Amino acid sequence: MLKRKIDWDAYILIAPAFILFAGVMLYSAFFTLRLSFSSWKGLGPIKNVGLKNYITLFKDPNFLRSLRVTVLWSLCSTFFSVLFGWLIALLAGLNPNRSNIFRLAIFMAYGIPAAASGIMLLGIFQTDLGLLNGILDSIGLSQWTNPWLGDKRTAIWVLITCFVWIQTGLPLLTCYAAIRGIPVQLFEASYIDGAGPRDIFRFLMIPFSLPGVQVSIFINLLNSLKSFDIIYVMTGGGPLRSTETIGFFMYQETVSFFKLGYGSASVVVMTLFVCLLSIPVLKERSKAI
């Protein structure tokens, strides 16, 4: 076969994007990696300290706690948001014609800036003027009221609940799209074969919705690992650093304590985490290229 000729002007078309991308992303990736082996405080020459930051990191109780919090936070928020989104999509699939407004109401939370939704959710979980304590008071369960976000035991669970509130929209969207994509002929064929509504649900809607579940698990997991905004606005990592995920720990160490090398090392660990989880998807996408 004849080899296609090279379009040299293609380089003019890709250059602006590639220069900006390399200047921001590649530069940052390399610089962060470089700093993670140093004890830089932002001034003077960068001094190498080898693996010292990484060793300190895995002895630092604050970092180890943030690792545990990250695992709990990511797994729980992803599991529940995908489960709810999937079930709601199936419900909506049972009655698609009139479910639009309800789906939109649930999906909407995904489009609100996290800084704004954090404050909205305080209207539910605040100690003195939140709805939750208000309801408990009015039904005579005053002894159950709690400073939900100020209590070390409950704060992380409240945050997870809030994040589920935000993230359920995406699996709902992908699963619903998958269900609506079932070809009509399949429904016709099943009716001719004598399938009832239960069979349709079980053998058509559930299996066809699964690709939507798969995509949303990946996206929600990535979102939860990277998340920062909602934690920053609602608890600021507290009380007693009990709601710090790795993404937040990094911010704390670099911004509040200005330990740039140390913070960089924690970003590298975080990125490795994310990469490990993303291998299957990246493989699939590289095939598409």
Added chain:
Amino acid sequence: MTMYKQSKWPLVVLAALALIWVLPIIGILFMSVRPESEITQGWWKLSPFTFTLEAWREVWLKYELLPAFLTSAILAISSTVLTVVFSASAAYAYEFLNFYGKRASLVLYVASYVMPQQVLLIPMLMLWRSIGLLDNPLSCIIPFVGSGFAWSIFMLKSYLRDFPRELLEAAKIDGAGNISTFRHIFLPNAGTPVAAVSILQFMWTWNSLLLPLMFLRKNVPLPVLLSRIQGTYEPNWDLKAVAVIITAFVPLLLFIYFQKHFSAGSTLGSGGKG
């Protein structure tokens, strides 16, 4: 058109769930139109109910809401325009042209999609500090655009598989070069994918908190202003509620209006929020 019998009970369950989901939104709307004294009694209590727009008048004087709104608009609009133009030209080259390093550079873009935003913080902060770009809108626009390519090029390219190639062939026969074909034939006909990328990028930049929090001090966008208000333990919930609504309504309207683009975007794995 639907081939199965539609029953009522799923609707009832859905309605109940939807109500739970909108409660925080209803809460913030209530707080914004009630006097502070009633909010502290509980925003959900219906009597006494005094309707007032006092907070809506006062909030502009109390917080720098209008400048923040303008900053948000500048950041979001300029990042979106730059991202769309440059990623459209790149995606065009990746889909229709042939050049060295094509596959390798595309893999690089796709792989960097998983890189968390936190990676950018320290290097960019140091860079802006040394060249004096801190507090300049560019300090956020550049990283917004640079990191946007990680998903926008791949997403556009996937749309382009269905682009009518005859149009491009015809232009070529008429003697148009690649770049003028891109400008005069391709761009005017790529409405849908370009719209989808614009909306995702606009919302992502409007909503983002971390980078402007680090790089901007004086002129901050809305999410940063909100987090500052929250950080000072502002006791006036009515004012806070109005600020929340003003921050949220632009992306929310876009989001509701362009829902369909999100389903397209999300199946390509780009529904990411920082």
